[in-house]
Amino acid sequence: MENNLAKNYSPKEFEDRLYKAWEESGAFHAEIDKTKKPFTILMPPPNITGQLHMGHALDQTLQDALTRYKRMQGFCTLWLPGTDHASIATEVKVVDKLKKETGLGKEDIGREAFLERAWAWKEEFGGRIKNQVRKMGSSCDWERERFTMDEGCSNAVKKHFINLYNKGLIYRGNRLINWCPVCGSALSDIEVEHVDKQGKYWYFRYPGVDGGEGITVATSRPETMFADTAIAVNPSDERYKDMVGKKVILPLVGREIPIIADEYPDPEKGTGAVKITPSADPNDFEVGQRHNLDKPVAIDEHAKMTAICGKYQGMDRYECRKAWVADLDAAGYLVKTEDMTIPTGECYRCHNVVEPRISDQWFVKMKPLAEPAIETVRKGECAFVPERFDKTYFHWMEDIKDWCISRQLWWGHRIPAYYCEECGEMIVAEDTPAVCPKCGCTHFKQDEDALDTWFSSALWPFSTLGWPKDTEELKYFYPTSVLVTGYDIIFFWVARMVFSSMEVMGEKPFDHVLIHGLVRDAQGRKMSKSLGNGIDPLEMIDVYGADALRFMLLFGNAPGNDMRFSTEKIEAARNFANKLWNASRFVIMNLKEEDGSFKPMATAETAKLAAEDKWMFSVINDAIGDITSNMDKFELGLAEAKIYELIWNYFCDWYIELTKSRLYNGDEETKMSVRYSLVTCLKNLLKLLHPFMPFITEEIWSFLPADEGAAKFLMLESWPEYKAEKLFADDVAAIETAIGIIKAIRNIRSKAEAAPSKKLHAVILADAGYKASALAAEDHIKTQANVSEVSYIDSKDQVPGEAMSDAMPGVEIYVPLDDLMDYKAEYERLLSEKKRLEGEVSRIEGKLSNQGFVAKAPEKIVNAEREKLVGYKDQLEKTLARIPVVEAKLK
RNA sequence: GGGCGGUUAGCUCAGCUGGUUAGAGCGCCUCCGUCACAUGGAGGAGGCCGUAGGUUCGAGUCCUAUACCGCCCACCA
Numbered sequence: 018m019e020n021n022l023a024k025n026y027s028p029k030e031f032e033d034r035l036y037k038a039w040e041e042s043g044a045f046h047a048e049i050d051k052t053k054k055p056f057t058i059l060m061p062p063p064n065i066t067g068q069l070h071m072g073h074a075l076d077q078t079l080q081d082a083l084t085r086y087k088r089m090q091g092f093c094t095l096w097l098p099g100t101d102h103a104s105i106a107t108e109v110k111v112v113d114k115l116k117k118e119t120g121l122g123k124e125d126i127g128r129e130a131f132l133e134r135a136w137a138w139k140e141e142f143g144g145r146i147k148n149q150v151r152k153m154g155s156s157c158d159w160e161r162e163r164f165t166m167d168e169g170c171s172n173a174v175k176k177h178f179i180n181l182y183n184k185g186l187i188y189r190g191n192r193l194i195n196w197c198p199v200c201g202s203a204l205s206d207i208e209v210e211h212v213d214k215q216g217k218y219w220y221f222r223y224p225g226v227d228g229g230e231g232i233t234v235a236t237s238r239p240e241t242m243f244a245d246t247a248i249a250v251n252p253s254d255e256r257y258k259d260m261v262g263k264k265v266i267l268p269l270v271g272r273e274i275p276i277i278a279d280e281y282p283d284p285e286k287g288t289g290a291v292k293i294t295p296s297a298d299p300n301d302f303e304v305g306q307r308h309n310l311d312k313p314v315a316i317d318e319h320a321k322m323t324a325i326c327g328k329y330q331g332m333d334r335y336e337c338r339k340a341w342v343a344d345l346d347a348a349g350y351l352v353k354t355e356d357m358t359i360p361t362g363e364c365y366r367c368h369n370v371v372e373p374r375i376s377d378q379w380f381v382k383m384k385p386l387a388e389p390a391i392e393t394v395r396k397g398e399c400a401f402v403p404e405r406f407d408k409t410y411f412h413w414m415e416d417i418k419d420w421c422i423s424r425q426l427w428w429g430h431r432i433p434a435y436y437c438e439e440c441g442e443m444i445v446a447e448d449t450p451a452v453c454p455k456c457g458c459t460h461f462k463q464d465e466d467a468l469d470t471w472f473s474s475a476l477w478p479f480s481t482l483g484w485p486k487d488t489e490e491l492k493y494f495y496p497t498s499v500l501v502t503g504y505d506i507i508f509f510w511v512a513r514m515v516f517s518s519m520e521v522m523g524e525k526p527f528d529h530v531l532i533h534g535l536v537r538d539a540q541g542r543k544m545s546k547s548l549g550n551g552i553d554p555l556e557m558i559d560v561y562g563a564d565a566l567r568f569m570l571l572f573g574n575a576p577g578n579d580m581r582f583s584t585e586k587i588e589a590a591r592n593f594a595n596k597l598w599n600a601s602r603f604v605i606m607n608l609k610e611e612d613g614s615f616k617p618m619a620t621a622e623t624a625k626l627a628a629e630d631k632w633m634f635s636v637i638n639d640a641i642g643d644i645t646s647n648m649d650k651f652e653l654g655l656a657e658a659k660i661y662e663l664i665w666n667y668f669c670d671w672y673i674e675l676t677k678s679r680l681y682n683g684d685e686e687t688k689m690s691v692r693y694s695l696v697t698c699l700k701n702l703l704k705l706l707h708p709f710m711p712f713i714t715e716e717i718w719s720f721l722p723a724d725e726g727a728a729k730f731l732m733l734e735s736w737p738e739y740k741a742e743k744l745f746a747d748d749v750a751a752i753e754t755a756i757g758i759i760k761a762i763r764n765i766r767s768k769a770e771a772a773p774s775k776k777l778h779a780v781i782l783a784d785a786g787y788k789a790s791a792l793a794a795e796d797h798i799k800t801q802a803n804v805s806e807v808s809y810i811d812s813k814d815q816v817p818g819e820a821m822s823d824a825m826p827g828v829e830i831y832v833p834l835d836d837l838m839d840y841k842a843e844y845e846r847l848l849s850e851k852k853r854l855e856g857e858v859s860r861i862e863g864k865l866s867n868q869g870f871v872a873k874a875p876e877k878i879v880n881a882e883r884e885k886l887v888g889y890k891d892q893l894e895k896t897l898a899r900i901p902v903v904e905a906k907l908k
Numbered sequence: 909g910g911g912c913g914g915u916u917a918g919c920u921c922a923g924c925u926g927g928u929u930a931g932a933g934c935g936c937c938u939c940c941g942u943c944a945c946a947u948g949g950a951g952g953a954g955g956c957c958g959u960a961g962g963u964u965c966g967a968g969u970c971c972u973a974u975a976c977c978g979c980c981c982a983c984c985a
Binding site: 022024025026211218234235236237238249281282283286287288289290291292293298299300301302303360405406408409412413416504505507508539541572573574575577578579580581583585586588589590591592593594595596597598599600601602603604605606607646647650652654655658661662669670673681760763764766767768770772773774853856857860864867868869870871872873874875878879881882885 | 912927982983
C-alpha cells in the first residue's frame, strides 16, 4: 500500500476494489442474530427490462444510507435485493427482439420456446442491472437475492391466489376491462393513463322507426356505433318523454334500437340523449346490464372492425372512423361537429390508446382487502414519510375498484386454474388435478393467462422471507422497517403490498414508507427515453465517482419532493470529496514516517489537548447529536448538509489550520497529542459521512492507524456516540472568540486593502466576560490573521489614534494601519454599522417595551433579548464615539 | 370536477414542533499561485420568504382568502 493518499481524489482507483472487498468479506450479509434488533429494508426490485436510471440511483442511495447507518448502530441489518420479472414490459421487449432476429411473432414459436427466450433475457439483463446496483455501492445482501419468478416467489403467488380464491376474494368474470390492442392484454385501471387529446364530437341523427325525426346524439367515437344497442335519455327529461319506448334506426346499418330511460344521461350535457354501446364504454356497460341489452362487439382485440361492421370489417378503428363519418355525412345523418378535448386512456407501457373490451378475466375483490389496509395506516402502524402521502393512499384505497389481475401474456405467473377438457369444470389448484370431480375425466387445460406483474410484487415483503413457509427469517425480519420508493408507485405497489400483507400476515409490511420524488433534468422536465434527456448514472459515476453522485442526490432535498439533476451539483459534491481527500492526506502526512510506519501518537489518556482540540471535539459532538436525530427522522438531506459543513467549514477551514503551529513548531509530546486529536476527529467525521459516501470514507479509513479491536472495515464500525453533557465550555469559548477576532482582522485587512503579506498589529478590547478567551486567542490570532503583535487594552481611551476597527459580541478589535489606512472605507463602514446597530436597538427596545412580550414570552427569551440590547447599545456607543475621530482624518 | 404540492438571494433548493441579525450550493465582485487541497484559500455584494387579510408578545413557519406553476385522481356522451 502506498504511504499516503494520492494527490488527487480519483474514485475509479478504489470504488470497485472496495465493493469487491466488502462483498467478498460477507460484510453485506445479514445472519439472524437474536441478540440484536433487526433492521430490514426490501429493495424495490428493478425491472429486468432496463438499466439503472437516476430514479433508481436516488432510491438506492437512500436505502443504502439508511442501511449503513443502522448497521453502524448495531442493528442486524438486512437489505434484501432482487429483481422483478415485469411481465408486460419484458414480454414486449422479448417479442420485439424475437421479431428483429427471426421475423417471427410469439405465436409462431409457441409458449415454450418463447419462455425460453424470456428466461435468457432475464439472465442477461437481470445480471446487468445487478452490477449497476453494485456500482452505486449498495450494501445489500446478495446472498439473499430474490427474483419475483423464482421458485419461492412463484409458490407464494400460487398459494396466495388459491387462498384468495377459496375465500371468494378472487373471482372470474365477464366484464368490460381496459384492453391494450398493441400489448394484446387486459390492463388494470391504474395501468391506464388519462390524457386529454384534441378530438371532436360528432352529432348524428338516428331517425325514428316511425319515419319521424328521431333523436340526435353526440359521440367522440363514431366507429363504436355499429355496436350500439340503445339510446338512453334521462326519465326526467321533458324533451324526450314521449320518445321513451320507441325505436330509432341505426343510420346506414339499419338495425332498430330502443330509446330507454335511465338515470345515467345528464340532460344538461350534449343533446341529453346518449348512444349506448355496452361493449365499448364502462357506463354504457352498466346501462346495458340494467336494461338487459345485448353486447355486440364492433372492435376486436387488434383494434380492427368486426364482422358486424359490414363493409368496414377488418379496417383499423381510426381508418374506419374516417370512412364511416364521411359516409354518414354523405347520407345526411351528420348534424354537426364540434372540436373538443377528449379524455383518452393510454396504456402505461406502450402509450397506445386503450379500448374497453368485454372479456373473461380474473379479478380481486378489493373492498374487504382494503379495509384492514386503511386501518393500519390510519392507526399510524405503517407511516408515510412525509405524512401527506397518506392522503393519496387513503383517497385511492377508500374508493377502490376490483382489480383485474389476468393478463393475456406468457411471461409471468400462470394462473393456477385448470379446466376439464370434457365438461369445462374449473378447478383452482397448485398443480394439475388428476381427476375432474364433476365428470371424472383426466384431461385438463391450464388457464392461458398470466398474472399482473404487481400481483407477485405485492407479496414481496413476505415472499422474499420465505412465506408460505414459516421460516426463521420471516419471524425475525418481518415486518420490515422501511420501504423506500417514489410517489409514482404508491398505488401500483405500496398499497398492494399493504393490503396483501394485512391479508396474508395479518400485520403491516413495514413501519415506514419513505417516499422520494422524481429526479428531473436541469430544466425540470421528467427524464424520459422519448425526450432523450435522461442522464445515465453510470456515466456520472465514471466521471465523478459513485460517492459524488450519491451525495448530490440527497443534498438539500426534502423527502417527497422532486429534484433537478445538474452537473454543477455533482461537481460540487465531487469537490467536497476532493476536499475531504486532501484534508485526510494532510492528516496522514503528519502521521507517517518516510517508510510508511506510524509516528508515535498519544492516546486518549496521555494526550494533552489544546483548546482547539477540545473545541473540535465539542463541535463534532454537537454534530453527532444533530445528524443522528436527522437520520432517525429520515431527514437525510439535512444530515448531509450538516456533515458537509462540519467537514469543510469547521474541520478544514479552522481546525486543521489551528493545529498547524503546534504540528510544525511543537515539541514531540505536543505533536503526539495533535496527531491523536487529528486522527480521532477525522475518524469520527469519516464515520458520520460513511452512510453517504461509503467509498471515499472507507478508502481513507484504510490509511489511518487501526484502533485495538477495530472492525475489518469502516462500514462495520460503530456509529459515533453523542454525549449530552457540554464539555470544555471555556475552551470552546476561547476558540469561538479567536475565530471571531481573526475574522474581524481579516475583514479589516480586506477593507483597508492591505496586502495579505503585511504583518499587522492587533489591539483587543475585551469585556470582562471575554477577557480570558481573548487572551487565550493570542497565538491563533498571530498565525491565522498574520499579526505580529497583539496588545490588550482595558478601555477605549487606550485605542491607538489611527486604527480601523471591527467588533464581535464582547470584543472590539482595532488595527492601527498608519499608512495603509483607508479612512473613507472605515468611515463608511462605521456609518453602516451605526445604522445597523440603531436598527437592532430600536427593534429590541420595541420588543421589550411591549408589555405583552415581557409578560407572555418565556423568561429565557426575554432575558436573552435584554442582554442583546445591552450588547448592542454598548457597541453603538463605541461606534458613535469613533465616527468623529475617523471623520477628522478624512479632512 | 375533486385532491395534493410549489411560489424564500441571479439560478437550484434547505429551513423540524412559530422565538438570535432567514441559510446552503452554484453564479457574481475584490484579493491570493503559499509548504493538505486552484476540484483551492481570504473577504464581500445580493432576499419586505407570491399577494391580501387574520391569530399571536412574536409568523417564512399557524389560519382564511386569492393569483400563478406543477402533479395525482375522476365513467362525462
